[in-house]
Amino acid sequence: MSSEKVLIVEDEVHARSGLTELIESWGYRAECAADGIEGLERAVEWAPAIVVTDLKMPRMDGMELLNRISELPQRIAVVMLTAQGSIESAVEAMRMGAYDYIPKPVDPVRLRTILHNASRQREADVELEATRRQLRDTGVLGPLVGSSPQMKDIFNMIERVAPSNVSVLVTGESGTGKELVARALHDLSSRRLKPFVAVNCAAIPETLIESEIFGHEKGAFTGALERRAGCFELAEEGTLLLDEIGEMPAGTQAKLLRVLEDRKLRRLGSKVETAVDVRVVAATNKDPEQAVASGELRGDLYYRLNVFNIHMPPLRDHLIDVSAIAEKMIDDMNERHHCTVAGLKDSLMTRMEEYKWPGNVRELRNTIERAVILAGTGMLGVEHLPPHFGEPGFAPAPTRSSRAMGESEAGEASSEMQRYLEDKNTVRVEVGTTVDEAERQLILKTLVSTHNNKTKAAEILGISSKTLQNKLKEYQSASTVVTE
Structure with missing residues (x-):
């Protein structure tokens, strides 16, 4: 049921009262007018969402009413009622901005569908304008x-x-x-x-x-x-x-x-x-x-x-936005993980604005998600950052959808692998580790177990050799960006 306002403009008395009663029975708030001039006055005063108007009327016809309504500041969907011989005029009205038309005698099913669609379109238009206003203002x-x-x-x-x-x-x-x-x-x-x-x-x-x-x-x-x-x-x-x-x-x-x-x-x-x-x-x-x-x-x-x-x-070129982006991410993560984190401490914000974020906004999102899960409530602090965050040599774990920014092979970076591999046959994943970091450890450890045989490693992991090569490029790229 809808509570949208619908104005019926129809010069024939019985048709006008019948349409008003019918539309009200569907849950709309309906009023009526006897011709175009009266309809325009009611449109200005009452501000309906939808106007259903006859095409042929004395004093001011439907086409002129459509033209005048289009000049009003509020957005109003206009639906034309047309006699069988007036279809061409209705099509012309569509070109002038009418939402739709329906021939007489009116098919209630079709009219109800048109009103429902027009109401949904209006809601979408209102939401779109709100988004644009938000863009301009905030x-x-x-x-x-x-x-x-x-x-x-x-x-x-x-x-x-x-x-x-x-x-x-x-x-x-x-x-x-x-x-x-x-x-x-x-x-x-x-x-x-x-x-x-x-x-x-x-x-x-x-x-x-x-x-x-x-x-x-x-x-x-x-x-x-x-x-x-x-x-x-x-x-x-x-x-x-x-x-x-x-x-x-x-x-x-x-x-x-x-x-x-x-x-x-x-x-x-x-x-x-x-x-x-x-x-x-x-x-x-x-x-x-x-x-x-x-x-x-x-x-x-x-x-x-x-x-x-x-x-x-890259995020390092507009670090002024880190605070606002992080606050938005906290709201998203609170909802996703059922947490109640209130914001970021100044000390944490300073550390984050001094960091160059080689993984850009995606890395920031991973960092915030980890911190929110660890904290659960209260304010996020430096203690909720990954170990050694921002220190020389710190290499963030790339996300699953990251892509390489360099051309060198990570398969040769044995030192990078060894940071994760103390035990040859076991991957240990601590609580708070992201899925992408767990995947990274599994891939690198599998490569060590195969003595860097990429074909065999891909077979064990159940992925293609090309996918494995792309993953290795990601890991090497992230490390290279940090150390440079």
Whole structure:
């Protein structure tokens, strides 16, 4: 049941009273007016959420009423009632901004559905405007937080670009919040009620990535036991984030470019093309121009995706935002872990603002999560930080979704491994250790047990050799960034 206000504007007495009674029976607050002039007066005074108006009326018809309502400061959804011979006029009204139309005699089921949808759309519009106001007033955009000049510039760019359908390329180091930018673009767009689908191109085996993105037909390849929609179709009318776009195989990049240009895709094994309406946001932690120069990223795809570029700065470049980001994370962690932490002590805040955060916001999140779980309540202090936090040589444990920022192999970093490996056949995990740190210890210890035989280690761990190589690059990269 809804308590939204609905104004019925209808010059025929019985139709007016019947519609008012019907709409009230659905839980709406309904009032009525006999023509457009009276309807406009009631709209100004009563501020309804929805106006249901006849098209043909004396003194002021529905088209003029629609035009006048559109000039009012409040947002009002207008639904047109049309006679059978006035459908063309109703379509014209839609072009002028009417929410919908319904022919006479009115079908109650259809009218109720239209009112329900209009009410939901209004709620979404109110929420969107509140988000934009929050952005302007406090420097918060959903999960993105920051009052530094860098973050304010990013927020302004997101707000300008979000209403369009153009592709956006989000760049920045691993852990800077690129996916959050994509979600903000989606939430501030007209697609916000449709799906948001995120795909990590680096996490999908090369043999499966085309199927995951474009879908496949039954029998398209061994193991294709049924028809499957790809990520493009799953994100229909919504937003698709292609994370780590530079890791996508060259052949798949070529097919992606064609989909972006033609707005059509062909599932693997299909002979027909399917139209798609999807906004694409791509993200990479690499320098895209260097990736193009090295052949990792197609130049034509880069230029097609890079209509707008939003670069997320590393956290060390806007340490002024650490406090606000940490406070937001504490709220999230309190809810997730049923804790009641009140905030951060000044001594802890000083330590955190002096640290360079090589893992960026993702590392900050891991640190806050660990601290909240350890404290449980009260204020977070220095004693809740990981051992040796910020000291020379301290290397944070990278998270599961971190990506390499360097090219050297971690498999050669035996000293890095040995810090975790006192016992050859046992992994000891203390309470408070993150899942990602436990995974890190398991991988490194397995490598020691196989005398650094990566193929054998990957087999024991049940992961692909490529995944293992990526993990090792992450660990070496984190260590290199700290020591440099």
